[in-house]
Amino acid sequence: MSVTRLLADIEQLGRDRRSGGYYRPVFSAAELDLRSWFIAEAERRGLDVTTDRNGIIWAWWGEPQAGSVVTGSHLDSVPGGGAFDGPLGVAAALQAVDVLRERGVQPRRSLAVAVFPEEEGSRFGIACLGSRLLTGKLSADRARSLTDQDGNTLADVFAAGGLDPNHLGRDDEALGRIGRFVELHIEQGRGLIDLGRPIAVGSSILGHGRWRVSVQGQGNHAGTTAMSDRSDPVVAAAEMVGAVADLAEQIDDARATVGRFEPFPGGTNVIASEVSFWVDARHPHDETTRALVTRIEEACARIAAARGCTVAVTEESWSPTAHFDAGLTRELTELLPDAPVLRTGAGHDAGILAEFAPSAMLFTRNPSGISHSPEEYAEDADADHSAVALADVLEGMLR
Known part of the structure; x- marks a missing residue:
């Protein structure tokens, strides 16, 4: 064998x-x-x-x-x-x-x-x-x-x-x-x-951890809701995902990844009411990882407010x-x-x-x-x- x-x-x-x-x-x-x-x-x-x-x-x-x-x-x-x-x-x-x-x-x-x-x-x-x-x-x-x-x-x-x-x-x-x-x-x-x-x-x-980001918006009809009247959590979450990558790229040897993204309820002709996505963040120095996640939280809060949404970031696991x-x-x-x-x-x-x-x-x-x-x-x-x-x-x- x-x-x-x-x-x-x-x-x-x-x-x-x-x-x-x-x-x-x-x-x-x-x-x-x-x-x-x-x-x-x-x-x-x-x-x-x-x-x-x-x-x-x-x-x-x-x-x-x-x-x-x-x-x-x-x-x-x-x-x-x-x-x-x-x-x-x-x-x-x-x-x-x-x-x-x-x-x-x-x-x-x-x-x-x-x-x-x-x-x-x-x-x-x-x-x-x-x-x-x-x-x-x-x-x-x-x-x-x-x-x-x-x-x-x-x-x-x-x-x-x-x-x-x-x-x-x-x-x-x-x-x-x-x-x-x-x-x-x-x-x-x-x-x-x-x-x-x-x-x-x-x-x-x-050191690394995983954080769940939950973005709340207003579920609505995709055909009858004007773009100016929307609080679309998918749009807000998409901007947040981009911010995750941008912020990680600013720190030498940092890594931040969004590998799971879940809109709810998930209909093709439905403006979602909620989006959850998960951030995996890592760096050789634990304090740097924590600082990166803080900056990600701050960016998510700004984006959510600009899009008429709310956001919550929850730590699911942490390994120093x-x-x-x-x-x-x-x-x-x-x-x-x-x-x-x-x-x-x-x-x-x-x-x-x-x-x-x-x-x-x-x-x-x-x-x-x-x-x-x-x-x-x-x-x-x-x-x-x-x-x-x-x-x-x-x-x-x-x-």
């Missing part, structure tokens, strides 16, 4: 035939099939599999105990995502177990491969939801009340997936088992391409800049001496866990330099090499 073959087994799950992208929101049919695939592959390797109260799957080599080494990633995707974002780290972890066994490694401490749910936040709007629940960074009450685009609550969706929503929340016992955590992930940029290297060690994750454990990062660079050290602008469960346990990341080369898209890619040789590199790291951590 290889990483490439493992990924080939799931390449049709949740795939859109027209675009080639993947739609794997948490506890959808596709994501449930992926969870079943992982459990079967883990059990085939003789690992003991459990699912905790927050929906995290743990596959154990050895008895679950404090101070264990943990690796893994996620299986859900953004809408229209690529095949490697998440699943590469899971498949590489399974293959790394195979490599360690082929080497005759006898771990002195337990090893777990973990799969975290709703890392992308594509269904309920909060990224790294599983690790946030595990650590208490997201309260159980807030989580239970979250709704998806179809109006389903997280409580109902998780219950349908076999979990008791009343038991969601911080899990000190599970958290205490994580002695050190390392996550392997496809690189979501061009760092390794430009350096001509197959794998890198992560140094930090840019995460610096990975210096000692563990140094250990990884010693185990992988040819690997450069790179930061990333993408959020990961490792960034959430870094506050609670020594954590680190490895990145696998993506020759397209594109992610969150069907064009995301990893060469077969690099995918398989990543499992060997992960095995090298785990072997060192398990001594």
Whole structure:
């Protein structure tokens, strides 16, 4: 078995035939099939599999105990995502177990491969939801009340997936088992391409957050309402989206994105009464990200007033800049001496866990330099090499 073959087994799950992208929101049919695939592959390797109260799957080599080494990633995707974002780290972890066994490694401490749910936040709007629940960074009450685009609550969706929503929340016992955590992930940029290297060690994750912007106007008839009589939230929101990009471009190394835009009620001959859109903002310095969002809020308020609308901006999630454990990062660079050290602008469960346990990341080369898209890619040789590199790291951590 290889990483490439493992990924080939799931390449049709949740795939859109027209675009080639993947739609794997948490506890959808596709994501449930992926969870079943992982459990079967883990059990085939003789690992003991459990699912905790927050929906995290743990596959154990050895008895679950404090101070264990943990690796893994996620299986859900953004809408229209690529095949490697998440699943590469899971498949590489399974293959790394195979490599360690082929080497005759006898771990002195337990090893777990973990799969975290709703890392992308594509269904309920909060990224790294599983690790946030595990650590208490997201309260159980807030989580239970979250709704998806179809109006389903997280409580109902998780219950349908076999979990008791009343038991969601911080899990000190599970958290205490994580002695050190390392996550392997496809690189979501061009760092390794430009350096001509197959794998890198992560140094930090840019601080980032998501804000919902709700613009209220006056719903009306598209044919009978004069342009001068309109309070059209779509027009106001469109100007706001342009302002988001303009303001981000004024700050070096800032990123601000609107990737979701929802007019209500959405009729072609109806002036909408409300528009919601979401802003994703990031920068290496948290205070700069916050300052950018403040400027965006001020611009939205001015535009809304000029268009006869009102606006509200609500923070849905925030992750401060995460610096990975210096000692563990140094250990990884010693185990992988040819690997450069790179930061990333993408959020990961490792960034959430870094506050609670020594954590680190490895990145696998993506020759397209594109992610969150069907064009995301990893060469077969690099995918398989990543499992060997992960095995090298785990072997060192398990001594």
